[in-house]
Structure formats: C-alpha cells, structure tokens
Amino acid sequence: MNHFFVFLLSSLSICSPAQTPPQEKTSPNRTVQTAQQPLRLSWEVLEEKHQGKNQTLSVFTIKNAGTTSLPATGWSLYFHSTPSFKPTDANAPVKTESINGDFLRMVPTAAFKELAPGASQRIEFVAAGQIVNESRAPRGFYLVWDKEPSKGHTIADVQIIKPARNMVGWIESKDIYVQNSAIQEVATEKLTKVFPTPAQYKETEQPFVLTAAVPVVTDKAFQNEAALLAAHLGTIFSAKPEVKTSGTGKAIRLQKKNGMGPEAYELQVTSQEIIISATTPAGAFYGTQSLKTLVPPAALASKQTSVTVPGVQVKDAPRFGHRAFMLDVARNFHKKEQVLRVLDMMALYKLNVFHFHLNDDEGWRVEIPGLPELTQVGGRRGHTVDEKNFLRPAYGSGPEVDQSSGSGFYTKADFVEILKYAKARHIKVIPEVETPGHARAAIKSMDARYDRLMKEGKKAEAEQYLLRDLNDKSVYRSVQYFNDNVINVALPSAYRFLEKVTDELLAMYKEAGAPIQTIHFGGDEVPNGVWEKSPEVQKLMASNPSLKNIDDLWYYFFGKLNTMLEKRKLYLSGWEEIGLSKVRTNGRLSYVANPQFVKENFHVDVWNNQGANLDLPYRMANAGYKVVLTNVSHFYLDLAYQKEYDEKGLYWGGFLDVDKPFYFIPYDYMKSIRVNDDNKPLTNTAAFAGKEQLKPAARGNIVGLQAPLWSETITSPDRLEYMLLPKLLGLAERAWAPDPVWATNPESGQSKAAYQQAWSEFVNVLGKRELPRLSYYAGGFGYRIPPVGAQVQDGKVLANVQFPGMTIRYTTDGSEPTATSKVYSGPVLEKGTIKLATFDAAGRASRVTTVENRQIPQ
Template structure:
C-alpha cells in the first residue's frame, strides 16, 4: 500500500488564530487572498511508478485559519489517489474519484496571516504533465457557500502548479529508465529543420486534396466557376444538392440556383446508371470546360464527390466572385467502411455547438461514424424521457456530499453547477444532432457505458428511488434501481471509484437498460435515422464488483442458470444486454475487454444473436501482450474497429512536454505525424516503442510467442480516433486536441498509401511533407473560417552568442518573437540578433498561435 507523509510548517501564529471564519464575506476574503499550490518533487523514487509531491497553502488573506477541529475543510481535485492519513493536526482523505479533503483536528495549531502550510505526499503513478493537476480547489466552512481559491480558478496552470523543469520532475521511473526525454527548444529546432523535399507549387497544393483520392488525372486547361453557375440535381439527391448550394453561396456570397433542367455552367449531381457495380460510397468527379459532373454509387458517394470539389476551391480571405479549378477526373472510393471518431462528453460536457462543428468537420474529410460516449461516472449527458433525474442530477457536479442535488464535483469543476464540464443534450438537441449528422452522411453510435463507468446513472436512479419512496410508491421506486442497500462489495476502479458498477443481478437494472435503449430508438426514429447499432461500453469493470451483493449470491445459488460464481456475472450481464438489443433488432458494440472470456480469448461469437457485434480494439500496450486483440476478434467472427491507444487516442499529448495537455498511459505523445503514419493493414508495424521509450525491433520476441495473423480481413471494418475528456474542460481545449489529428485520421481511414507499410521510405516522407503543406495552406485556414479552433506545434529555436535561429514543424507556418515578454510580437523571417535576456517565440497561422517557448 502506498504511504502518504505530511509535513507541516506553520509560520508565526497570532492570537487571531482563535477566531473562526463566521461569515460569507470572510470566507470569500480568505479564498480570494490565500493561495493553494501543487508541486511535483520527484518521479524518480526508488519504488517504480511512484512520485512525491506537495500541496502548499499560503495565507495571503486578512483572515487566519482557526486552530483546533474547526468547521472548515479544503476540497481539491487530484487525479492521483492520495491515501487517507492524519499528521500534525490535519487529515487528508480521498472521497471519490479525484475529490480529496483536507480537514483540521484538535491538534491543528492554526494558520496565521502570512503563514504557510506544506503537505508532502507519495502517490502513484507519476505526474509529468501540468494537465494532470485540476483547477478550482475550494474551501467550505459553517455551512456557508463554498468559495474557490482564486488562484486555482483558472485554466492557466502557472497560477497554481509549480514549474516542472528538473529531470526528476520530467522523467518517470519506468522499465529500465524513461527514454522519452522531454522535448527541448534545441532538439525541436534540429528536428524541424527544412528537408530536401521540394515545396509544392500553388497548383499542386490545390490538387493535393485530403483525403487523397484513389485516382486523380489532370487534364489540360482550367475551368472558371462563379455564382452564375447552377447546381443540377434530381429529386433523389435533393439533400446533397442543397448542401452544395449552401456551401457555394457562402463561398461566393451570392445566390446559386438549384435546378433539374440541364444546361452549360452547371455542377451536375447524379447516381450511377451503369451496369458496372460501383463500390459503396464511391464517386467520380469530372471537371470539364463548362460542366462539372459528380456521379456516385449512392447518395453518400455523391456527397463525398461534393467534398472533393469543395476541397479544390482556393482559400480566400473573403467571398469571391469567381475561381479557377483544374480540369481533372477523380475516381475514388473509401479504404474502409468504418471511418470513425469517438467523442467523450460524459466526463466533461463541452456544449451542443461544438458537437455540430465536429460533425461538419468529419463530413468535410469523409469520416462517417460518430461514436458518442454519452455516459460516465462523472456525468450523464442525454435527456431520457421519463427519467428526469438522469440529467437533473446526473448531468451536473457541485459540492453536495449527499448527492441529492448533483453528483460529487470531479475533474476540476469546483463547487458550483456553473463550473466546467456540466450540462447535457436535451431531447430536442439530440434529435437535431442526429438530423445534422444524417445530412452529413454520418451515423451516430450512442454509447451507454455499462456495467462499469456507471456512477452517474447509479446516483441518479438512487435519487429517483428516494423520491418515489417518499411519495409512497415503492414498486415504481424499485423499477429502475441500479444498486441495493446491503451490497458490501469492495472494489476500486482505475479512476478511483468504489461505487460505479451497476448491480447486474437486479432485474431493475435490465428494466433500466431496456428503457434507455427504447428511448434512444424513439429519438433516432423521430430524427429520421433509425438506430442500427447500440454501444454498451463494457470496459474496465473493477475486480470485486458484486462480490458482496446479496442479490448476486441469490442468483448464484439458483441451479442451472449458467451463473456459478461472481466470475460468471459479467458475461451474464453482457449476454442479457445483447439479448435485449437483439430483441429490438439492434447490432451490438462494445470495447474489447467487455467481450473477452479470458485475457487471451474472446467470447464465442455464436452466443450473441445480434445481426452484428462490433468490437473497439483499444488496449494495445505492446509489451502487455494485448496488441493482437484486433486480429483475435476478427478471426473469431467479430467486426473490428481498430481504436488503438498507442496511436489513435487524441487525449494524449501532442509532444513529450509537460505543457502539452493529456494523459500518457498508452503513449508518451501522439502528434499529427504519428496518426498520419498509422498503418491499419499492417497492425504489428505500428509496434515501435514500449511505454518507457524502448525501441521494439521484434514484437514476437518481446512477447515470447508467435503473433496471430489476420485470417478474416472481411471483419476488419476500419479505424477510429478516440478523444477522452478527463483533462479537456472547454470547447476550445477540445478542438485543440481534435484538429488537425482528425484530418490525419481521415487520410488513413479513406486512403491506403502506396508506401505502406514502409514509413521510412522517401515516398512516405514526401507524402507527409506534402500533407503538412496542405494542412497549413488549406485545411487549417478553412477550420478557422468555420469557427473551429485547432492546435499548432510550437517552433524550435537555438540561441548562440546572441544569434537566434528558429524552425517550424510544418512548411508555411509563421514564427513570431517577442523581446518584451509577450507585450508585442514581431515576425521572424531570418536569423536575428537579440541582446535582451529573454526571447519568446511562437508559431502562428491566421488567428491561431502555438504555445510560447522561451529562450
């Protein structure tokens, strides 16, 4: 068990320490004046995987904290679990998840004005990133309204986290040593120096659309189009025609006619009428002198042909009257039928508008599956008719230890329901979202994560149970209940919860599942897009769940029901949920660990009656031996979506640097280039490094066994990016994590490059070079024009005898520098001589700039 040590330094204690905080104004004054600081002292401890840190409270307010067991407590968010302890008159206690509490005892001597206290602790695993710390610590007293420590009420980590600069703060005690050194300005400069690959010309850039078409043949000449052109469309393609009309009207700032009669100066949309069968979602695009023809195998193919045409339009600062397009022919079809993006708004809700923008950007790059992670321990994000508590309570976090009005605050929300991460999609908004997705040829896959990761649902249904019990309606109260009063099960999840598993032995749990799935089906029907696939989650169920459940002991005691021990309960639940979905005609999806009978063997596919069972293969830490599960499932007859944590988790940092947001459990970093070079048809070629940064040269030798090969490629549906949101609290942060990695994902999902799997070849390096040029010249400016944010990599720089040299990651980015600590910025165009001590630099494109580096 990890040990926690607390050392307290108390400054001069005045007599006023006997005075309590008696009013709201005094509490607010203390919180506004006092400062709470977090620090990492060392990750390189003797015990691997552990670290030592500290919490400091500096009393800069006008009010002392009273001595003794006064009625005040400090609550803080810490994603690493700190074990309960009592030292020097203070107790430190883990509550649930990331919420911790510091409270005084009779032995506490008080904290005078101007004094400080420092708590040293040990925990695990390491912390090497600022975003591991959460904002909005707060203090409560005498039943007053909680007050947030003002210095922590910020998304600027420098206001409440001490700098991470020393080797023991930046490196992990992992394996035989951390080989992922923190990226320095100097290393980045060398890594980003221009290569020998020639830059694309303007004409080549225009034609290098993303994702790359299967075939593209340029013809002599160009075609000029303007707002005088029309869109010719049949009734069957009216939706696609209206979409193109809207896009061109925005581009030209003029009316575009939508007609059925043919003439010159038209963009003609049509479904294929030939006898030769075209692949689903395929299209041809032909640009001639006075007619542009887009022909699709189906309406989706026509839509993707429209996206390719729009991708050819030059980027303009303002609406233009006419543009020239190259005369060419594109023949194109997707590499995979599943080109997906997973978005977790369960942990932190970011709003309705940013979800609509995500749909629009996915469509632009021909992605077609939006996996919505609607529920989590920290929140339920979809209004369900008939179960109001799910969103009235389950969609909001605040300071309420009874959880009668909201969930326990988590993930930096702080004590108020106005804090970050709160909210949900209303019934009407979800239907609108579905219709928006349908218009963009995107299938929405709703996930209700069960039986683990279900704390929000459990607490909401307990509130419902209590409400109806008080109303003397016990039968209704029990109808959707997800837990039982005398369950003594003892467990702790990866996310540090001990009460997040739905009781799989209660019939009311299945009544709940059926109710939710039924309401989902109705919403999808109301949106005109019937629900086809239900994702049940199924992942990360904590060991020990249901061990102390009386209902489960009763179920186990029943003979011949297939449940002989607690180990049989999870497959029992999976089978029952699958059966409920099958009875509704639905396919089933789950994360890989939800469908594993043993660590090395999936459940038999035949036991599920669903027309399709889709598996997200995610847990591919190579040295742990799970990286072959995508092939195991496909060979067993499941349909597989590659969702690897090592390459396609967009919640991971974009560089090995403490200032980059994200968790790093699967990979130290995942930048846009790494996503671009993912090779889904050659799974084991992606095994390049272990978690400690050791190069993998022979995966089979590393694991000591042969690796299964893909025997049933027809079951490999495609690939999907994942964005989990523990560290992502705002819409702006969300889009910085999404883009442009999503664009690289789309490139690989749609197009198989000729250089695969040899990413070291000159063809591969040239392909990436051209892709990054196109990003800067076309894709990122278009993102900005659509009001979406995005990430920019910082520049690299060196300083030698007053000479500053800088480089950028992607061709075409501007570098700016400041010699007055950011008060003014100048454009860096060549080597500069600087006499000032401090030089700041940043990359810039349009209105977006990178994080600042300092020389």
Template sequence: MSYRVDFTVISKAEHESRFALTLHNLSDQPVEKWSLHFVINRWIEPTSVLNGQVKQLGSYCVITSEELPLLASNSHFYTEFTMGTAPFTLHDDGIQEAFLVANTSVGFIKPLPVEVTCIDLGQPAIDRFTTKLPPAKALNIIPMPASVTPLSGRFKLTQSTAIASPNALASGAARWLQEELTELLHDDFPIHRDGNIHYQAHPEMAEGAYRLLIEQDNICLQASSKSGFTHATSSLLQLLPANPEHYAAAAYSIPMVDIQDQPHYPYRGMMLDCARHFHSIKRLKHLIAQLARYKFNTFHWHLTDDEGWRIEIDAYPELTRIGAWRGPNEVLLPQFTTINQRYGGYYSKQDAKELIAYASDRGITIIPEIDIPGHCRAAIKSLPELLVDPEDKSQYRSIQNYPDNVLSPALKGTYTFISNVLTEICELFPAPFVHIGGDEVPAGVWTDSEACQNLMDQHGYQDPKELQGHLLRFAEEVLQAKGKQMMGWEEATDGDKVSKKTTIFSWRSENAGLICAQQGYDVVMQPAQFTYLDLAQGYSADEKGVDWAGKLPLDDVYQYRPLAELAPEDPAHQQIIGIQTALWCELVNNQSRFEYMIYPRLLAISEICWSNPQQRNWDDFKARLNGQLKYLDKAGINYRHCE
C-alpha cells in the same frame, strides 16, 4: 487571490511518487474549521498523508486537519502524500482546480476561490516537438484520393452558378453543398433544374466510391450511393479557395480535375466524450462538419458515464434532473474542472434529432453509447431506489477511483432500467447500431453480494466476469428485438456471453483487437497509443493532455496501420472493418482546448482510415496538410501549429 496552493514533486520512483502540498492563507483573516477541495486524476494513498486527512471520490479530493482547525492569517498548511504513479511529465498531471471552505460544519458549501500554481515537476525543460512542413502542393485534398488527374483550365464559380436538381440519393449532399456555398458567397445559392453542378447516379460504382469531374463549364459528382455523393462533395469543398480574393472579380476559380476514389475501410469514426464535460450542439455541429469534410462517416457519441448523464430519457427524468449536473452541493460531486459551481448540461430528444439530421446530410451516422454495467455512477445516484442493492457488501475501486459505479446483475431494477433506456435510445437514433460500453468493470465487484452469488449458482457461472456477460447478453437481446446491432469495447467479450454479431472496439492495445478478430468478431481498431486525441502531442511539460498511453505527436498518428506485422493473407485482416479516433474530455472543457487536441491530428487519422496503406506517403501528406492550414485558419480553428 487570498488563498494559494503550491504542489511539488519531492521524490519519484518508477511506480511511486511523493508530493508536497502547501495551502497559503494570504488574507488578513483566519479561516476556521477549514477544508481544502481540489481535483487530481491519480489516487492519493490515504495512509501516506503526513498532515491532515484526505477523502477522495473520483478526481475530487478533500483535505481536512483536525490537528490544525484554524488557518491563521498569513500562515500556511503543509502536507505530503504518496501516489502510486510513474513520474509526472506534464503540468496537466497536477492539481487542476481548488477551493477552500470555511466552517465545514455548515451543511451548504460556499467555495472560496484558491489560486493553483503550476506544478513543479523537478525535471529539466524539454523543447517543443515540431513537424517541419514542406511547401503546399497545387492540390491539397485530405485524405489523398486514389486517382487525381489534373486538367488544363479552371472552373469559375460565379453568382450565376447553380446546383442542378439532385436525385434522391444525393439530396443530403446537395443541401450540404448549398449551405457551404451560401456561407461562402454570402448569398443564397440556388438549386434548380438547369444548374451546372450535377449529381449523377452511376449504379455500377462501389459503395462509397465517387468520381469528381470539374470541367470549364460543368462540375459532375458521380456515385452510386448516398455516401459516395457526400465524399465527392467533401473533395469539391476542399478545392474551393480558402481565401476569397477571387470573389472581388465576381468569381471563385477552381482547378479543373478528374478524381476517382473510394475508401479503404468501410468504418471511419470519431468518438467524443460528452459525459465528462458537456459540449453544446453548436460545437458538435462544427465538429461533424469537419468530420464530413475529411471523409469520416461515423460520430460515436459517448453520452453517459460516472460524471454525467447527457441524454433525455422520458422514463427516468431523474437521469437529467440529477445525473446531468455536478457541483459542491449536488448529488454528483465535482470532478475534473469547474468544481466550485454547479456544472453540466444534457441533450433533449429534440437536440438529438436536430444533430442527427444535420449529420445525415453530411454522410455521418451517429452511434449513441450508453455505458453499462460500469461507468454508471450518474445513473445509480439518480435512481438509487431502482439500481442500488443495500445488501451488497462488495468492495472495489474503479480505475477512475469510484467504489459505487457498477450496476448489479442481481437486481430486477437493473434489467428494467436497461430495457427502458435502450428502448428509448433505439427509437430516437436511426442508426443500425447502439454502443453499450462494457469497459473497465473492476475486480472485486459482485463478490460479496449474496444475490449475485445466488445468480451465479443458478446459472452455473464460475467467474464473476460471467455476470457482466449475463447483463450484456440481455442488452443485446433488447437491441436485437428493436432491430439494432450491439457494439462494445473489447471488455464486452468478458464472460463470453455476447454473440459474434457484436462489433468490438479495441482501445487498450492493438493486440487486444487482434485477439477479438481471431475469435471471429468484427473489430474497429481504436488503440489508445495511436488514436486517442486526449494524449499530449509532444514531450514538453506544457503540452496539453495526458500520457497514460504515451505521447502521441502527429508523426506517430500517421504511421499507424492496423495489424501491419501480420501477413497480408492472414484472415484476421478481414475482421478489421475500420479505425476510430477518440477524444476523452476529462480535461477538455472549452472550445480552444477542444480544437487544440483534435487538429491537425484528425486530418492524419482521416487518411489512415480512408487511403490504401500502400498509397500513403508521409512527406506528401505534410505538404497537403500545409495546404489545408489556410482553411483551418479561415474556419477559426485553434489547431496545434506544427512548427
């Protein structure tokens, strides 16, 4: 590599750190009129730069030097700067990628590759965090069923085994089982009237409850609902041997057992950020199959953000023509990783329909998220004539370091945009819910907009946050007219304009969820400190991930119990409808890292979502997790090893 960047911590305090950056020209040619482009997820204070000048938008930074326009061969450029941050503890906190540009006066950017060395944190090494797993159990179902009664004997799954023609409620679960067994046996697995795997309707059973009875000659999956049949199917699939050594004798051997079970929480979800990095439909299908296997019932699809718009909208083709792509020469500048080229992607409506159908057979509801009014930079840059007020002089910087990512509530175009987009989303997604985000609108927005101030006067609003509530109430009315219920992050309650029919997702802390529950909102608990899978899984510097909400090892995930400190009779408990985990993908841009961040923590979250807290047992879970690792290996999943 002809160019290299070294990045080093040179001083650190509780809330401020200073860094040294050195750019080396290792080539035999000088570089004229150069600029260094790199990404880092913290704000560089421009006035603190020792040499050169820095411009930053989001995570994308450009350093130039008018004092040193020529970077000579075998020389280097050195600078220092300060970031208002607690001391870094992870290598992922450092510079992720960089490229060099020569002759910056030329309009088209032609990146020159730059090697980025691992950040020197100036701290002693910390041993890798481990979790010792006891021997696997005879039955290793996750999440733990309410009742498991082992029976004497085994059912042999042979080439003569078939699924009996299912009832309508079980048709999706039967297709799922058929697909899994076809893949397992490398042969088409039949469904016909005389099969010995029976889906049986039992109307007296509760929603989501199931019974799985495996006898010597028959398997019975009993439920009263579509969800119950998928739950029974997931338990059956977990009882199949992970290693097919029995197939050499023309049979898989499954333990005979009687399982009776039902979920503790009705909502059990995972949110995936596909805006920061695009994830293919193939990757999403594989994830949804695992969510179903571990009895989740919701896939929350984060489709839009500052760094990308990922869903096709017929009314505004610019959203995907412009907003789905970023790069050095794109309207959206590079962010996070893959910064030296055009990067992105989007889902066509046909892609979405395909994924919805796939998820439906597995009992997974897909809830789309269109984030408003913040996190809208991709939309604003795609549709400036509709969404930009040139008279707005407000100054703000979002937590992700953008000064231009919030919709204006004073523009007619904003309401046209929201109405048209949400109408198409409602038509595309059959789920009864649509998530509208509503988070992280920064202070300072709308304060220096004459049109926004006039709108506040018109409605008697005293606080700019009421403008956010004004917009979100409009979105809620659009959704209600389409027969949909609105969901949002906890900040959706800011301005006190949305109805109590809005379901709130609490992410900043558990206490934030408690406050919303006490106000009468239904709440899905998603506190970052216990559920965010982008957090590092240990304490050593080479752990992948971030730590803004702390580290999150497997052990801590399993211990989470919503509102555990409240008395059992406290009415706030009744407002908690479930738990959701999340993977934010600023640094997740490939399958290997994707899986490493999710597994095995996803299995722990499945149990805290499903099982009664009084039933949970950490040592028992670890043994069952050990029994699940053979399946993860067979599935080729790059999970983080516990030991």
C-alpha cells in the same frame, strides 16, 4: 476505454472506502465564520523519482490572503487528484482523505495552527507516478466550513508552479528541430488538392471559374447534397447559388451513375463544368466534400466574387466503411452547438461514424422521457453532502452547480436535432450507454428516483429501475477509484432500465428519421470484487446452474443485452471486454476471445494494444469478432502531443502527435509502433515476439478505424479543438486513402524513403491547405499550432516548423512574438535571448520557443 491515472496503479495502495463530508467539529471557545476566506494556494513539484521510487515529491502552500485568521479547525479543502496524494510526514498539519473517484478532502490535524493574515503553511506531499505536465496537478480547490457543510466556496487564487528544471526528460526545441528537419518543402502547385488523398487523382490544367451565378444542377436523388453544397458556397460568395434539377450552360452537376460503390464518386472539373457522379447520395456527398477541398482555402477568409477551381479528374472510394470519431461528453459536457461544428468538420473529411459517449461515472447527458432524475441528478455536478439532487464534483468542476462544464445535458429536442444534422451529412450516430461499469451517474440518479417514490409510498414503482442491490456489501475500487459505479446485473430492474433507455433512444432516432443499427453498451473496466457479496447475485446463481462463478455473470449480462437488441433488429457494440473471457492459469489472469458470442455479430472497439495485450485487436479479429481498431498507441486524441510541461493532455498511454495516426498500418500495426510510452525511439522489440498477427482471412473482420477524445481535461471548446485537430486529420487520411506503398514493407530503405516523401506531402497539405481552411470553415477551428523547432549552430539560431506554409516570427529584445514581429527567413545572427513562435493564416500563435544565443568566446 480511457484509464485516467491508470499509470499509477502499480504503486498505488488500496484506498479506504468512500467517506461522507465531515460533521461539525468546532472548538467550543470559538465561533467559526462561514463566509469566504481569501486563501492563496500554490503547488510545486520538488523531486521526481522521490526516494528512488516511481513517485513525486511536491509542496503545497496555503497562504492566508485575508484580514482575519484562518482557524485551526472547522474547515476542509476539497480538490481533485490521485488518492495517493498524501503528506510525507505522519505528523503533518493536514491529512487527505479519499471520498470517491478523483475527489479528495484536506482537513487540518491537531498540528495545524491558526493561520494569521499574511501567514503561510507549507506542507510536503508524495504521490505515485511522475508529473510530466499540468494534467496531474491537483485542481478544483474549494473551501467548506463545518458550520455550513452544504456550501462550497471556490478558491480562485491557485498557482501551479512549473518546475524550474527538466526532471522528467521533456522534449527540447532542438529535438523538435531535428524531427522537422526530415520534412521537405513541396510546392503548393504540386500538392494533391483533394483531401483525404483520393484513390485516383489527375490534374488537367482546365480550371473552372466559380461564381455565385453558377447553379448546382442535381439529380432529384441528390437534392440534400446539392443544397448543402450551395449553402457552403453561399458562405464564400455574397449570394447562394441556385439549386435546379435541370439546365444547360456552366454548372456544378450532381448526376446519378449506376454501378458504383456505396460511398464512391467521380469528380471532373473542366473549364465548362464540374461534374460529380455517384450511385448513392453518400457518394454524391463525398464528391461535394472533395470539391470543397479543391477550393483555395484563402477564399474562405472573406467574401469572393469568383474562385478558380483547378481542373481535375478524380475516381474515389474509401478504404474502410467505418471511419469514426468518438466524443466523450460525460466527464465534461460539450454543448449542442459545438457538437454540430464537430459534425461539420467530420463531414468535410469524410468521417461517417460519430460515436457519442453519453454517460459515465461523472455524468448522464441525454434526456430520457420518464426518467427525469437521469439529467436532473446525473447531468449536474456541484458540492453536495448526499448527492440527492446532483453529483459531486469531478475533474475540478467546482462547487457551484450549473456553473461549469461538469453540468449539462441534451434535451430530447437537442438530441433529435443532432441526429438530423448528422444524417444530412451521412454520419451515423452510435449512442453509447456505458454498462455495467462506468455507470455511477445512472446508479445515483436511479437511487434519487427510488428515494422520491418511496417517500410517496410507491414501492413497486420505486424499485422498477433500481440499478443496485441495496444489501450488497461487495468491496471494490475501479481504475478511476470509484467504489460504487457498477450496475448489479442480477437485478431484473437493471434490464428494465436498459430497455427503457433503449426504447426512448430508438424513439428519438425515429423522430429524426435517422438510421440506427447498433447501440454501444460499453462493457469495460469492471473491477474485481463486484457482486461477490450481493444477496441478489447469490440468489440468481443458486437458481441458474450455468452461473458457476462470478465471472459467468459477465456472459449472462451481455447475453441478455444481445437478446434485447436482437428483438429490436439491432446488433451489440461495445469495448473489447464484451467479447472476452477470463482465463486463470496458475493464479494468473488473462483474457481470450470468448467463442460464445463470435457468431452474434458483436462489434468491438479494441483500444488496448499495450503490454500483454499488444496483439489483442488481431486475436479478436482472428477469432471472428468485428473489430474497430481504436488503438491507444495511435488514436487516443486526449493524449498530449509531446512530452512537454506546457503541452496539454494526458500521457498514461504515451504521447500522440499528428504523425502517429498517419503512419498507422491497419493490417500490420505492430510495424507502426515506432516509439515507447516515453516517446523515445523503440529499440527493444522483444515484446513483439510470439504475438499473434492478423490472418489474411480475418482482414474482413477489421471493419474500420476510430479515434476517441476523452474529456477529463477538456473543459472548453478551445481545448476540445486543440486536442482534436490536427490529429484527427491523420485518422481521416488513413481511414479513407488507399493503402500507401510505404506500408507494404516499412522496414526497407525504399519504403522509408517513400514514407518520408509521403509524410512531407501530408504535412505540406495540412500546412498550406487544410489548416488554413479550418481557420475559417464552419466559423473557424482552434487547432493546435505546433511550436517552433530551434537550435543554435555555429553561433546562429536555426528554426523550422512541422507544417510548411505556417510563418515563424521572432524577437530579439525579450518580448513575446506577435503577428507583426519579424519573419524568420533564415538563420538568426543576433545574440541574446531569441523568442520564436509559429503563426497560422488567421494570426494565431503557438506557444513561445526561447533560445539563448550567446557570444562564442574568442
């Protein structure tokens, strides 16, 4: 699970309880305006490791850009940041207050003086942790007048100033150049032309010329797969090929062949026909996807009259049956149309599980018939004094309701459409309903329902789905700083709610005709302190001898959930905590695999393989749990690609480029931990000593791999696709392709050489085939284009790129490179400021790399 700001906890003091927005406090001698006040805000880092501690000194400047004075009192600035964001001076002109989560308020103190037009107020702040990139900058500022506490005024003029010097060890262009230097150019004709890499592949030099006149002749069992293939070919040609169940002559043939695996296929391309053989529709589908990747990517750029498909013989089947991508739509919402595009891309690369993270503290995103508040309240965010109609902003979503990615949900019809779309592409959708923690949106929604029905005099109905004990005085703070986000597991109404949600989801699956075997019920990051002062909990424990302490409520809750799912012929999925027990030894807390649920077919997505939990995925598999490796070290797609200020994404769990998923070794992943959290080569392996390895007998408990994309910083389709691609292609390769030869003994010289060859082939395939394809596939994807690696050597600028096949362009006059700038073909001899950028096949560019090539003194 995603720990936003988790790296701050070691130096973060406990925050005060949640506070309500300020009440009116205007001066009796002044009438405070309530119109928008033009303000110009800026924020800049001054010093990392301030006072020798893990904290950052920054400066915040408020400038009055209007024509009237900003009064000394009567207003608040709301924004989002870590609650540790505090003024350095006890007598500062403002103070910050934590409201809940990442939501803060800045209010003037007695030291704040009226700010005249054009005047500025400068305040220094300190916050825990280091600022590696803009993801930790304060954001989402808006102004609220005390006279009009329910109205927020967005401040659009906010400048985040990039530090002028390298204070935290950002990667430099010369470092990227060295990394890229190990990549070898591989001729296009020598590349494997099916992706992910198939189990058996051979080129036969018998190409097939494909046109719109070539029909798709299919076994009746594969008509859906044939129709999807024909539809795709219709985007390449001016007409869609005909789909038939019989016919002679040149054709694409989908034929049934018994005895093959559930997802296996064979693909043969000769000069006379293309034959895809499989036992199941899924196998036939993956054969058609391989055929798609055989088509030259340039054919997708414009309408074609014919396309030459290389002659091949392929026998293929996946390594893992569970090849998953998880999308978080709770923190920021992603529309149905974007989800469908993602499903298209997943299908192309043979990913077969879509883990749909539908709710969290900051949002509930699917309509549940009979519970309208879940989406009316829990699916919307904006400025509010009481959260009766919608939730407060989060992650900079702003004060306006329904005006940002903070708001949105899928109607029942939307969800059914997504399920049908996924089913047609052989993708199983696993819905996630986060419980009992990360449930604030659901809790607040059911509070709103309770209030509505109580006003109507319907007390029993009001209490039917209540998720909290109204008399609970427990005090806690979650990793994301919430103090009211955990469902009370002693309430019968909590289980009625979960049964209601489950049954409504199942009804949608039934309507869609989509398969469902499991529901993911979360289970992670429930903080200490919950339930301790709940009368309902105390009552339950008094009546149930098996509940000896608060920790036992955990097993009670998931035991009841498991029973509920078993009655519906489903199994329980969750994050690793659903299969863990707390053990306290000499006051120290640790987690071990819980033997109580081992035989209950719990499936656990294990993300935490850091620190003391380095071996946790293997410990759980060895204990008998079904484990999906979701390792933060190699698969968390929301992490920034590189340690660079202009690189988007989080960095609490390290950094993640396309290479980390590629070199992941599922059955021995500790050997694929090559760098530390700072992205520096790992030199100290003492942390590996004594860690539990995966037992051979437990390999079958590793059911698959998963890459999650958490959306705290992902507010647009462009940002989503940038963080998703090309990283996800590394996961696709490792989940499908056979175990590579270099993984057997990765530390040997021979294996290192084999890895380097495999890595070179992989990035050549991406740069010359798959990324050009994705420029146009399903409307085109905005994948990340890597920046140029460059260094000055002997008075010349040398440059290279991570993906061979992409074009480097440069300028020497200080201007930004464009698609018409000079192409880099060798060392640049010109002196001065050299600016370089990488361009893809569609003409999109990377961020600019700037190199100073100065005259060498004689």
